[in-house]
Amino acid sequence: MNADNLKDQYLAVRRHSVKICEPLETEDYVPQPVPFVSPPKWHLAHSTWFFETFILNPFGKGYQVFSEDFSFLFNSYYNNVGERVLRTDRGNITRPTIVTVYAYRKYVDEHMITLLDTLNDPAALKLIELGLHHEQQHQELLLTDIKYILGHNPLFPVYSPDSNLVKDVNKETGSVQIAEGIYEVGFQGDGFCFDNELGRHKVYLNAFEISKALVTNAEYIEFMEAGGYQDFNLWLDEGWSWINENKITAPMYWHKINGAWHYYTLAGLQRIAPEAILSHVSFFEAAAFAQWKDMRLPTESEWEIASEQFHWGKRWEWTHSAYLPYPDFVKASGAVGEYNGKFMINTMVLRGSSVATPEGHSRKTYRNFFHTHERWQYTGIRLVK
Missing domain, CATH: 1.20.120 (Four Helix Bundle (Hemerythrin (Met), subunit A))
Incomplete structure (x- = not known):
């Protein structure tokens, strides 16, 4: 450039x-x-x-x-x-x-x-x-x-009437079958990438099936109504402690008003659209939902290999991969080296992008990372079996 x-x-x-x-x-x-x-x-x-x-x-x-x-x-x-x-x-x-x-x-x-x-x-x-x-x-x-x-303002003020960013619905149904084999992951090409995407390398994957659609609000409400937040068998131990210590009973921004679920959007407080794609859930909630469905979250390698066969970009998608350096990752010297390398501990990788991601800032090798309890980003769930 x-x-x-x-x-x-x-x-x-x-x-x-x-x-x-x-x-x-x-x-x-x-x-x-x-x-x-x-x-x-x-x-x-x-x-x-x-x-x-x-x-x-x-x-x-x-x-x-x-x-x-x-x-x-x-x-x-x-x-x-x-x-x-x-x-x-x-x-x-x-x-x-x-x-x-x-x-x-x-x-x-x-x-x-x-x-x-x-x-x-x-x-x-x-x-x-x-x-x-x-x-x-x-x-x-x-x-x-x-x-x-x-x-978190008690008046739920409107940022912009046209900014309900959680109303998107899935464009696809069904699933994608990925065959067992050796694949390559990581960035390659002449465009921009962050250093944590470098170190293209081979991975072995067992055969798996990944959903083309992200989990919807209606599906998650079914999990909630089935007692998902009360059944410790569904939760990772840290997740169970987290929901109990913080009295978590629903995704972030959800409020039950007169018996009906509402959520805060940047366009103000609105009735939840059941068919819309779920947003603002933690890794703990994503993993518990997957357990309830007798499925699991994809690894980041599985997600990257399958990503060309489904639509993505509406939610950051939790994976069950810890944020670690790729083979041959080299931390740059000086301040620039502090950009990614020193955070490769105690976080999980999210893939894709979200409705809040600026245009031109997403690619299939992008490795986002957050702590397991964080959910203020536009995060969602894609399941694997």
């Missing part, structure tokens, strides 16, 4: 982050109701800090940082860069204001465009491309964090 192409992509990606935030009121930019949710203002500043820190500081001759405080405020987890605000304290950053953060974005964008007019350093161009995909990741987090913030 050359500088001219990168400039167009840079401007498009940066505009999209702002567009996501257009429906917000000033007060919506600041809350952090739980540690795993970051305020929208922080996302806007952090994604800008990435370009300032990794591109403008080393490659922009004579560049002056917008504020000496911002590296401390908006660094996420890069120990190589220096000290930072604790993640749990991001909601306490009432200053700088959102007006200042947008001024920061404008300042960095102007310097980035000037730099791209003359930049021909391959290493810098590669870092900019990484930065754009990094911002796209934060665009998805923006949507899901905004939903958590508004969805």
Whole structure:
């Protein structure tokens, strides 16, 4: 990718982050109701800090940082860069204001465009491309964090009337048969990928059958009404502890009102559509549902091999694979090496993409990863037997 192409992509990606935030009121930019949710203002500043820190500081001759405080405020987890605000304290950053953060974005964008007019350093161009995909990741987090913030407001406010992102239905039924054999998984080609997708390698798979359709709300309600949340035999031990300690009895955002199930969507509180694809479930819930159906979740290799034979992209799909390095994975030196490698522990892989994933940011080798109890992303279930 050359500088001219990168400039167009840079401007498009940066505009999209702002567009996501257009429906917000000033007060919506600041809350952090739980540690795993970051305020929208922080996302806007952090994604800008990435370009300032990794591109403008080393490659922009004579560049002056917008504020000496911002590296401390908006660094996420890069120990190589220096000290930072604790993640749990991001909601306490009432200053700088959102007006200042947008001024920061404008300042960095102007310097980035000037730099791209003359930049021909391959290493810098590669870092900019990484930065754009990094911002796209934060665009998805923006949507899901905004939903958590508004969805836990007792008034269930509307983000946008046209933003019910959980109304999609399956386009296919039936299943796909995959034969026993040796297959190759992992990224190959000339396009962009993250380092955790590299190390294409062979895997042996037993024969299996995978559903073309994702689990629907109606199917999950059947599980709930059959006592799924009360039967310890269905749950992994940690999952059973989790639902009891946290009094979990339904997917995130579900509320039973006057005997009928409703869920919060970005378009407000709505009656659940039974035929719509289930969303916002944890790995624990996915595994328990699979057990109840006498089936299981796919491994990430099974999912990747079968993915060309069914529709995907509406929900991040839980797999029963731990997030581990591929063979020959090499952790990059310095701060960039902190992007993926140090998180390869105690999380499970999700595959596909979701309705919140930016256009052009998904591919079948993409390896997303979250902790087993997390469900504020648009997560769903595909079953295997």
